[in-house]
Amino acid sequence: MSSELLFARFKPINLEPKNSIGAKWPRLLDALDLAAVVAGRRTAIKMHLGGGTGFTTIHPIFVRQLVEKVKAAGAKEVFVTDSPGAVRSAAARGYTAETLGCAIVSATGTADRYVRSTPIDPPVLHLDRVELAGEIADAEALIDLSHVKGHGACGFGGASKNLAMGAVDEPTRGRLHALEGGLSWDRAKCDQCRACAENCPTGALTMSDAGEWSVFYHHCRFCQHCVLICPQHGITMTGGAYEKFQRGLALTTAAVLSTFEAGHTLFINFLTDITVFCDCWGMTTPRLLPDVGILAGRDIVAIEQASLDLVREEDLIPGTLPNHIELAEGRHLFERIHGKDPYATVACLAELNQGQASYAMREVM
Numbered sequence: 001m002s003s004e005l006l007f008a009r010f011k012p013i014n015l016e017p018k019n020s021i022g023a024k025w026p027r028l029l030d031a032l033d034l035a036a037v038v039a040g041r042r043t044a045i046k047m048h049l050g051g052g053t054g055f056t057t058i059h060p061i062f063v064r065q066l067v068e069k070v071k072a073a074g075a076k077e078v079f080v081t082d083s084p085g086a087v088r089s090a091a092a093r094g095y096t097a098e099t100l101g102c103a104i105v106s107a108t109g110t111a112d113r114y115v116r117s118t119p120i121d122p123p124v125l126h127l128d129r130v131e132l133a134g135e136i137a138d139a140e141a142l143i144d145l146s147h148v149k150g151h152g153a154c155g156f157g158g159a160s161k162n163l164a165m166g167a168v169d170e171p172t173r174g175r176l177h178a179l180e181g182g183l184s185w186d187r188a189k190c191d192q193c194r195a196c197a198e199n200c201p202t203g204a205l206t207m208s209d210a211g212e213w214s215v216f217y218h219h220c221r222f223c224q225h226c227v228l229i230c231p232q233h234g235i236t237m238t239g240g241a242y243e244k245f246q247r248g249l250a251l252t253t254a255a256v257l258s259t260f261e262a263g264h265t266l267f268i269n270f271l272t273d274i275t276v277f278c279d280c281w282g283m284t285t286p287r288l289l290p291d292v293g294i295l296a297g298r299d300i301v302a303i304e305q306a307s308l309d310l311v312r313e314e315d316l317i318p319g320t321l322p323n324h325i326e327l328a329e330g331r332h333l334f335e336r337i338h339g340k341d342p343y344a345t346v347a348c349l350a351e352l353n354q355g356q357a358s359y360a361m362r363e364v365m
Contacts, residue, residue, distance in 0.1 A: 002360040003299035005306055006031055009363060010272060010291040019365075021272075025062055025294065028364045029069040032296055037266050039074035041140035046107070046167055048147060049086040050093050052282020056273035058147050060094045066145065066268075067101045079103040081135055082166055084112050107133035108169045115169050118255045124244055125179055130252050131169045132259065141264040142257075144300070148269050148307050150276045150288070152224040153180060154246050155342030156334045157278050158307050159267045159300050160349060164252035165280075176252065177222030179244040181237050185213045189234035196226035196235060201282070225281065231324060242340045250348030253300070257354065267303045268296045271310055276322060276337060286320040288333070301355030304346045308332060 008028045012019035037043075045066065050057040063080065070078045080095070081087075084106040090096070097103055108114050108131075115131035136142065146162040154161065165173050190213065197205040197213075204220035207213050227235045257265055271292035275285045292310050297303050313333040321327075321337070330336040332343065350357055 002358040003297060003302035003356055005295055005297040005299075005302055005359050005361045007296075007306075007361045007363050008294045010293040021291075021293065022061070024364055026065055026069070028294060028296060029066060031364055032266065034069055034073035034266075037073075037143075037264055038070050038078070038141045040076055041264060042077045042138070043070055043075040043079075043141040043143065044105075044136050044139035045070070045078065045080045045102075045143045045145050046136060046162060047080060047082060047145040048162060048166060048279050049080075049082045049090040049095050049104075050279045050282070051086055051089055054279055054282050054284045055093060056147075056275055056284045056287070057093060057279050058145060058270050058272075060099045062270070063095070063100050063145070066143070070143070071101075075141070079105045079135075081105045081107045081133070083107060083170070084110055105135050107135050107167060109134065112169050116259075118258075120251050120255070124248050124251065127175055127179060127248050127251070130175075130255055131172045132256060133167045133169070136167045136256065137259045140260070142260050142266070144265065144267045146267070146269050147273070147279060148271050148311070149274055149278060150334050150337055151278045152228045152338050153177065153222070153340070154242060154249060154345060155332075155338050155340035156308065156311075158269050158304050160249055160253045160304060160345055161278075163256045164249040167256045168252060172252070174220065174222065176245065176248045177220075177224075179248045180222055180224075180242055183215055183220070183222075183226070184236050184238045186234040186236075187213075189232040191232055193231065195229050195231065199225055199229055201225060201280070223280065228277065233324070243344055246340075246345040247348045250345055250352055250354075253349065254352045254354055257300070263298075265300075266296070266298060267300050268294065269303050269307045270294055271307060274311065276320075276325070285322065286317070288317060288320050289315045290317070295361075297359070299355035299359070301346055301349045301357055302359035304349065305343075305357040306359050306361060308334070308342055308346070
């Protein structure tokens with residue numbers, strides 16, 4: 001039997017306000033039976049609050065309406081949560097307790113140390129444990145509120161990446177990214193522009209006055225910002241094991257979800273402002289496709305599968321890809337952009353019995 005997903009299409013059938021995505025969103029939430037998930041429970045809404053100059057995360061108005069609906073459904077408490085750094089800068093993008101109607105909590109505490117160590121068995125290479133965010137693990141219900149976009153390390157980011165990379169501490173994120181391998185610098189290609197070092201989010205890269213390039217791997221989280229930003233293609237990942245990274249994401253996602261009782265997790269994917277790179281880049285690039293809509297359901301495998309199915313190459317807007325990216329071979333637009341099969345994470349989640357890829361989509365009108 002297929003998992004049911006609700007879908008609110010972004011494009012209205014006409015210009016009546018009642019048919020806009022802003023009006024469909026509350027109707028979608030009403031159709032989800034939120035009370036069955038959150039009533040009487042302390043509820044965490046995990047989302048990516050963005051950073052830097054980026055502004056294409058989920059708009060605060062949608063989050064506010066979700067919070068109000070969760071409260072009305074009888075949640076004992078509701079809070080929005082993300083990593084400490086994102087929480088500290090959230091107000092710059094319009095996310096405050098006043099605008100959202102609830103507290104905004106650092107998932108691992110303000111010092112990134114409130115965690116719950118959980119083993120990964122069997123391990124994936126060196127990944128034998130993950131440090132889960134304590135505030136999320138302590139919650140009694142979870143709403144995984146995700147923004148779907150491309151991603152250089154795993155093909156795409158959605159519900160699974162939102163949990164695997166956002167519901168853990170910074171060292172765990174580094175261990176996950178390290179599943180891909182190391183970094184290699186081609187001196188002959190380097191033109192000393194220093195874009196890699198200047199835009200490294202953790203300051204792990206340096207370029208000396210003499211033109212020597214180095215990585216302080218203690219700080220490197222293997223996010224591939226340097227690989228993707230280099231105009232000369234002079235930096236590469238030496239491991240190339242993106243499938244191990246995707247499996248690590250799936251295993252970490254399963255570890256997060258294991259802290260909740262069955263029936264008390266909900267997944268919502270926004271397929272709007274779909275950009276080529278992850279929101280963690282701290283910048284906004286042109287949307288690749290016209291806005292698609294919002295998906296919601298109880299099955300993380302089904303919602304990830306459906307999200308990928310709705311991102312269609314034929315809808316790619318001409319001229320929106322970065323100048324240095326050319327489409328390669330692949331069966332999905334994200335694979336042709338990033339060289340990684342985005343369905344691999346979905347397959348790993350299904351293998352781990354987190355849900356099923358078969359789905360039936362019911363449109364909310």
